[in-house]
Amino acid sequence: MTDTERPGSTPGLPPTPPPYRPQLGPDLLPTNEAEALAIGRQHFPEVGSPDGPAELLVHEFDIGYLIQTGWPAPEDPNARPSEPGGTNIVISKIDGKVSFVPNFPPESAVELHHDLRNRKTS
Template sequence: MTDSDRPGSTPGLPPTPPPLPPRTGPQPVPTNEAEALEIGRNHFPEVGSPGGPVALYVHEFDIGYLIHAGWPPAEDPTVPPADPGGSNVVISKIDGEVTSLPNFPPESAVELYHDLRNRSAN
């Protein structure tokens, strides 16, 4: 399946990330950024692929690792995208759970993740 065939894809915009794979047992718990990045690669199109990200970045914080993609610049930077699309992925340092978040800047995504974890704990 090409990126343009994937449901929710829009030509000219970053491809929709692949769906999260079903859980089949305990999730690996990353102990460093490199391990988190390996887990995170499964949730984004291949780096450098047509329509894929140019890089994946890891932002470590107290209870997880935020993985976010870097995309090539828009052909016309003066025109805002019709749908910014994309997402961030957080891998928990506690249990390895993978959570998709909106494509917010890292600080906002981490804040949202903390809020979600606090709500689920109550």
Template sequence: MTDADPSGSIPGLPPTPPPLPPRTGPQPVPANADEALEIGREHFPEVGSPGGPAELLVHEFDIGYLIYAGWPPAEDPTAPPAEPGGSNIVIAKADGEVSSLPNFPPESAVELYHRLHSRRTS
């Protein structure tokens, strides 16, 4: 029997965000970026916790809010990331639906969300 990390994290990678909670009713719909950030906090380890992000950031776009983790700058900016991985969260402006996306830069994550969203609505 092995000692598994109950959080599902993989050694050497940032902590895995908690699973999305089951829907028990209507999702809160954020009215602005600050409200989206508060909803997004539920899906990331606590800021400043061991192995947690240094900050959480919001990128507002036409149909949603991208919430992503900020990490301290690398000591050697030319080296590959020591702890790649993680995910971004998008909260839809229309209905508050929360979606997970890979840890892409904001512009790439928004582009991916648009492609996935257009498939669901077609």
């Protein structure tokens, strides 16, 4: 098929471009905690692996899912943590975008996510 034979083409004019399909959203938009956890696993080392988290925790909130890591307790309760700080992720229910937030308690991390999102939209 030549360009001028493409449906919608007119002889003597430039060829009609192929149909454009805009990306209307992500390939994977989580609809429940299990789907959010599957996306979250892609951003952390394997659970139980050396230097990996002991567990991944999912906290659902109004516009997303917060994925937090749980690390094993140190053998000495008075010792410093081997992994101080770190980040957690938020997966948007609206567009599936992944954002990184500090390793805060869930309420604080969600509040920070809301604050950052409101700054971007204002």
